[in-house]
Every structure is written in C-alpha cells, then in structure tokens.
Amino acid sequence: MDATLSVEHVTKRFGMGETAITAVEDVSFDVAEGEFVSLIGPSGCGKSTLFHFIGGLTAEHGGRVAVAGETISGPHPAIGMVFQEESAFPWRNVIDNVGFALELRGMPRAERLERARHYVALVGLQGFERRHPSELSGGMRQRVAIARTLAAQPRILLMDEPFASLDEQTRLLLGEKVTEIQQQLRQTTLLITHSLTEAVQLSDRILVMTFRPGRLRRVVQVDLPRPRNDDILTSPEFGAYVAELWGDLREEASRGLQAAEHAAG
Amino acid sequence: MPRAEVRLLAPACGVLSLIAAAAALQALIVTDVVSRYVVPPPTDVVMAIARIVREEHVVARFLLTSGETFGSGLLILAVGVPIGFWLHRSALARRAFEAWVAAWAAAPLVLAYPLFLVLFGRSSLTIVVLGFAAGVAPVVLKTLEGLTATRRVLVDVGRSLQITRGQMFRKILIPAALPEIFTGLRLGLTFSLINIVGVEFLINFGGLGQLINELAERYDLAGTYAAIGFVLLASMVFFACMEHVERWLRRTH
Known part of the structure; x- marks a missing residue:
C-alpha cells in the first residue's frame, strides 16, 4: 500500500462571529513514502491541532487529509501516533504496553510477546520488559510509547513533540534512535516540533508555519547526509540550517509573544 | 530501607x-x-472472646454479618459501577443526578430502617438492601471521578489504534479508574458494614449487631467489646480481600 500522506487546504476556525479564531488556514502539503518531514512553528500556530486532524482524532475541519489518495474521516490503520504527553499505560508493564495494539488485534500471546520484545529491543529497553512506567525515567517512558506505536507497524508515523518533556541530551540520543529506526523501517514520518535543532537533525524536509492563523510560510529541504552523527550536528552546514530556520521563525515567535502579552493584559 | x-x-x-x-x-x-x-479492662475483653465463641455462636454470627456485607458489596459493585459509568457518558444525567447521589451518600439511611422493614420484612434481605443503599453512593461517585480523571491522551492512544467501545471500556477506562473505584468500594463497604451492624442491632436480628445488642442488654461489657472486635475483624478481612482483588485486577489488565 502506498504510504503517501496528503494534507489539502486544511482550515480550522474556533468560535463564531467577532470572537472567532482561525487556528489553521489553508494548509497543504504532501509527505512522500519513506520521507521524514518536520512541521515547526511557534507555540499556538496550530501544530497540535493539525496533528489531531491528520491522526483522524478530530474530523471537524475544512479541507481534506488523505492517505494514498483515500480521504480519512477518523483514525486510520495506516497511521500510528506518538503523543507529546506521557502516554504509556501506568497499569501495564513495558512488554504489555508495547504489545497493546497487537492484543487489540487478537494476536496470540506468544507471537505478540515475541513481536513486542523485538520493538522493546529496537528502542533499547531490553532488560526492562517487566518494569512498569512508574519505575522508568521520562525518556524511557517515551520510548515505550514509541515502541508501542511502532509495534502496530503503521505505514505512516505521526509524532507530536514526542521529546518535548525531555532534557537536551536525552532528546538528541532519542532523536538519533528514532531516525535510525525510521531509516530501517522506511516509514513515512511527520514530526511536529518547536525545536529547530531536532527538526534539522531528523528531517528530509521542514515545513515552517506562521503564528496564528497557522499557515505554511516556507518549506526547507535539508540536504545533510545521513546518518547525522556528531560531525554533522557540529558542522557549519547544520548551524546554517538552524540559523536560516530561526530567521524565519523569529518574526513569528515575536508575534506569538506579543499576542500572549496582549492577552495577559 | x-x-x-x-x-x-x-x-x-x-x-x-x-x-x-x-x-x-x-x-x-x-x-x-x-x-x-x-x-472493661482489655484483659477481660480478650478473655471474653473465648466465652462468646463458645456460648454465643459468634463464628456463625460473624459469618452471617460478613455474608450480608458481601452480598451488599456485590450489589454495590453491580449497580454502582454501571451508574458511575452512565453518569460519565451522559452529561445530562451527570448534571441532573450527581448532586443527588452526593446527598444520598451523606444521608443517615439507617434511620429509615422502619421503611425497609415494611418493604422487605424482618429478614436478612432488609439488612442486605439497607447495606447496599448505604454503600452504593461512594462507589458511584468514585467511579465517576476515576473515569473523569482518566487522562485524555490515554483515550486518544486507544482511538488512534481504532479501539472498539468495549475494548476502550475494558482495557483503558476501567483500568485507569480502578484505583478510584476501589477507593469507592472501600468506603462503600465500610458504610455498608456500619449500617448492617446498626440495623441488626436496631431490629435485634441476624449476626454481630444482634449479639452486641443482647450482650449490652445483659450489661456484659467485656463480651460487648469482644463482639465489636469481631466487627473490626470483618472490616479488616474485607479490606485485605479488596487489596488482593485490586492488585490481581491491575495485573490482568
């Protein structure tokens, strides 16, 4: 099955009349099969709103979201989602969390455990299979959530700031891990983030959004070689991409800050 | 340590x-x-235990009161959890009834025992129904609280995996709300046991409550306190059992 993701003229307004807010306006882009695309923008630009539309969790919006040309109106089996908030089930241990989607599908226990173990190892959590989320660090819990989504073998992976609550070192290491897995599985991936370095480190293409209403401001093609190891991350080219993106985002972020200050009175 | x-x-x-x-x-x-x-001196109370076991059939009475409490507990579980779930699902029902359920929880229902006697007669059924009525409200409220407090993202994880409604209930909502439901059950069973012993005392019928009444009438203070000790024992047994059941349920979800 083709794993192309298309977002066409997606628009969302909240409220009515004079108090109405346009959160997202006429956003269109495609993510090709196997491509890693990041969507960045200042807080409040509608990134997470788009994430919910693309994942099919919210159907009330203008425009169209399609997987391989098929319009989606709800959660789609080809799409797997990793959420910003901690989403590992606290009452399940690591292996049962990772095998959750397979359990829903009625996969026999032995096969399910074998598959879950594979993904636990893929995210580097072997040895922690019987631990519960409360016994793990924030980064490990997020890896559990990523492994759970990967175990469902979605063709398209959506991630909404999955590393937002983690410290910088963990973000970088986990980012490396995610790209490694993505390159290995050749999944179509859309990452929503507000981190410029994370976007450049991981992406083939970066979509820059404006502050409210969220529109696409620019698309940046990242032509850095893979794997993006320490040499790449410390190279002038990498820094140039980050600076270029910051140039785009600075104005938008300032508008966001002004709007926040205005709202605070 | x-x-x-x-x-x-x-x-x-x-x-x-x-x-x-x-x-x-x-x-x-x-x-x-x-x-x-x-x-009475605690040593007299301890000595009275053997006496009331021998002469007052306290084991049979303990089992009767525990059985009535267990019956009430099953009814509380079977009715309270679904009502809590219904109030969670229906915003209208929640607005209409939540305050009433909270008021019900605070009502001294044991005082309405004459009404229950008229409805169900001087029997164990009256005691079980009164125990149920006294203990159901905390389970409803705590089930509702637990379901409402379930983090949105956990529900979204299920939705993103195309979970069915039954699976959502069994595999996400109930496990997430389980600690609150069990808190409600502990409260409910405590209210239930208090009311069951109280109504046994008042209508002079049944298990430990009746025995406490009889011993108090005879001014057998050591025996009375020893019998109260068996009520505490029943409460401890229920608490310990619930802890095990909760742990087992959390393991199996």
Whole structure:
C-alpha cells in the first residue's frame, strides 16, 4: 500500500462571529513514502491541532487529509501516533504496553510477546520488559510509547513533540534512535516540533508555519547526509540550517509573544 | 530501607501500637483512673472472646454479618459501577443526578430502617438492601471521578489504534479508574458494614449487631467489646480481600 500522506487546504476556525479564531488556514502539503518531514512553528500556530486532524482524532475541519489518495474521516490503520504527553499505560508493564495494539488485534500471546520484545529491543529497553512506567525515567517512558506505536507497524508515523518533556541530551540520543529506526523501517514520518535543532537533525524536509492563523510560510529541504552523527550536528552546514530556520521563525515567535502579552493584559 | 523489611515493619508497628494502647488503658483501669464499669479492662475483653465463641455462636454470627456485607458489596459493585459509568457518558444525567447521589451518600439511611422493614420484612434481605443503599453512593461517585480523571491522551492512544467501545471500556477506562473505584468500594463497604451492624442491632436480628445488642442488654461489657472486635475483624478481612482483588485486577489488565 502506498504510504503517501496528503494534507489539502486544511482550515480550522474556533468560535463564531467577532470572537472567532482561525487556528489553521489553508494548509497543504504532501509527505512522500519513506520521507521524514518536520512541521515547526511557534507555540499556538496550530501544530497540535493539525496533528489531531491528520491522526483522524478530530474530523471537524475544512479541507481534506488523505492517505494514498483515500480521504480519512477518523483514525486510520495506516497511521500510528506518538503523543507529546506521557502516554504509556501506568497499569501495564513495558512488554504489555508495547504489545497493546497487537492484543487489540487478537494476536496470540506468544507471537505478540515475541513481536513486542523485538520493538522493546529496537528502542533499547531490553532488560526492562517487566518494569512498569512508574519505575522508568521520562525518556524511557517515551520510548515505550514509541515502541508501542511502532509495534502496530503503521505505514505512516505521526509524532507530536514526542521529546518535548525531555532534557537536551536525552532528546538528541532519542532523536538519533528514532531516525535510525525510521531509516530501517522506511516509514513515512511527520514530526511536529518547536525545536529547530531536532527538526534539522531528523528531517528530509521542514515545513515552517506562521503564528496564528497557522499557515505554511516556507518549506526547507535539508540536504545533510545521513546518518547525522556528531560531525554533522557540529558542522557549519547544520548551524546554517538552524540559523536560516530561526530567521524565519523569529518574526513569528515575536508575534506569538506579543499576542500572549496582549492577552495577559 | 529494603521493601521486605518495610512490609514486615508496618504491620508490626500497627500491632505494637494497639498492644501499647491496650496496656495503657489497662493501667488506667487498674489504678481506678477509668472506671471498669464504663470501660472493661482489655484483659477481660480478650478473655471474653473465648466465652462468646463458645456460648454465643459468634463464628456463625460473624459469618452471617460478613455474608450480608458481601452480598451488599456485590450489589454495590453491580449497580454502582454501571451508574458511575452512565453518569460519565451522559452529561445530562451527570448534571441532573450527581448532586443527588452526593446527598444520598451523606444521608443517615439507617434511620429509615422502619421503611425497609415494611418493604422487605424482618429478614436478612432488609439488612442486605439497607447495606447496599448505604454503600452504593461512594462507589458511584468514585467511579465517576476515576473515569473523569482518566487522562485524555490515554483515550486518544486507544482511538488512534481504532479501539472498539468495549475494548476502550475494558482495557483503558476501567483500568485507569480502578484505583478510584476501589477507593469507592472501600468506603462503600465500610458504610455498608456500619449500617448492617446498626440495623441488626436496631431490629435485634441476624449476626454481630444482634449479639452486641443482647450482650449490652445483659450489661456484659467485656463480651460487648469482644463482639465489636469481631466487627473490626470483618472490616479488616474485607479490606485485605479488596487489596488482593485490586492488585490481581491491575495485573490482568
């Protein structure tokens, strides 16, 4: 099955009349099969709103979201989602969390455990299979959530700031891990983030959004070689991409800050 | 401190504190600071246990009161959890009934025992129904609280995996709300047991409540307190069983 993701003229307004807010306006882009695309923008630009539309969790919006040309109106089996908030089930241990989607599908226990173990190892959590989320660090819990989504073998992976609550070192290491897995599985991936370095480190293409209403401001093609190891991350080219993106985002972020200050009175 | 040591130390502290309190009370009674005609010496209470087991069939009464409480508990579970779920699903029902359920929880229902006697007769059924009525409200409220407090993202994880409604209930909502539901059950069963013993006392029928009534009428203070000890034992047994069931349920979800 083709794993192309298309977002066409997606628009969302909240409220009515004079108090109405346009959160997202006429956003269109495609993510090709196997491509890693990041969507960045200042807080409040509608990134997470788009994430919910693309994942099919919210159907009330203008425009169209399609997987391989098929319009989606709800959660789609080809799409797997990793959420910003901690989403590992606290009452399940690591292996049962990772095998959750397979359990829903009625996969026999032995096969399910074998598959879950594979993904636990893929995210580097072997040895922690019987631990519960409360016994793990924030980064490990997020890896559990990523492994759970990967175990469902979605063709398209959506991630909404999955590393937002983690410290910088963990973000970088986990980012490396995610790209490694993505390159290995050749999944179509859309990452929503507000981190410029994370976007450049991981992406083939970066979509820059404006502050409210969220529109696409620019698309940046990242032509850095893979794997993006320490040499790449410390190279002038990498820094140039980050600076270029910051140039785009600075104005938008300032508008966001002004709007926040205005709202605070 | 290692977990195993804490596990042993905690109950040991509880038992030692109880023994210390009993010893202090004994000393106050022996030195006539507290009258033995108001509070019996703890040693007399301990001695009375064997007597009431032998002469007052306290084991059978303990089992009867526990059985009635267990029956009420099953009814509370079967009715309280679905009502809590219904209030969670229906915003209208929640707005209409939540305050009423909270008021029900605070009502001294045992005082309405004549009504229950008229409806169900002087029987165990009256006692079980009154126990149920007294204990169901906390389970409804806590189930509702647990379901409402379920983090949105956990529900979204399920939705993103195309979960069915039944699976959402069994695999996400119930496990997420389980600690709250069990808190409600503990409260509900406590209210239930208090009311069951109370109504047994008032209508002079059934298990431990009736025995406490009879012993108090005979002014057998040591026997009365020993019988109250069996009510505490019933409460402890229910708490311990619920803890095990909760742990087992959390493991199996």
